[in-house]
Amino acid sequence: QGQVVESGGGLVQAGDSLALSCAFSGRTFADDALAWFRQAPGKDLEFVSAISVPGKGYYAGIAKGRFTISRDNAKNTLYLQMNNLQPEDTAVYRCAAGQVTGYDLHDYDVSGRGIQVTVSS
Numbered sequence: 001q002g003q004v005v006e007s008g009g010g011l012v013q014a015g016d017s018l019a020l021s022c023a024f025s026g027r028t029f030a031d032d033a034l035a036w037f038r039q040a041p042g043k044d045l046e047f048v049s050a051i052s053v054p055g056k057g058y059y060a061g062i063a064k065g066r067f068t069i070s071r072d073n074a075k076n077t078l079y080l081q082m083n084n085l086q087p088e089d090t091a092v093y094r095c096a097a098g099q100v101t102g103y104d105l106h107d108y109d110v111s112g113r114g115i116q117v118t119v120s121s
Contacts, residue, residue, distance in 0.1 A: 001110040002026035006095055009115035016085055016119070022078040022095035022112060029076040033101035035108060036069065036080045038091035038117075047103045048093070049080060058101065062089075085119045092116055 008020040035050035049069040050058040057069045068081040078095050098108030
């Protein structure tokens with residue numbers, strides 16, 4: 001199923017931007033649908049964004065207008081550019097890859113362990 005390495009998380013202030021990366025190995029990345037999920041403390045895992053094989057982006061309401069998902073098939077890397085971050089965006093963000101573009105983590109074959117994003121007010 002491959003391996004996943006997430007990077008780019010950290011502590012930022014409200015209104016700041018942050019870019020997450022997710023490097024995949026051991027799978028045919030260009031054939032994968034990709035996605036980001038997040039889980040805030042005490043809350044369920046939620047869908048953030050997905051990108052299909054041809055590159056079409058899908059966004060949850062919490063991400064529309066602020067987050068941009070992209071992929072670089074040459075680098076086997078998925079990105080999530082997050083702008084105007086707010087304290088409610090504080091969560092562990094996880095990336096995932098699979099055969100279909102879905103809104104549930106179970107739609108994907110492999111996912112990362114997650115990376116912490118903390119937004120202070």
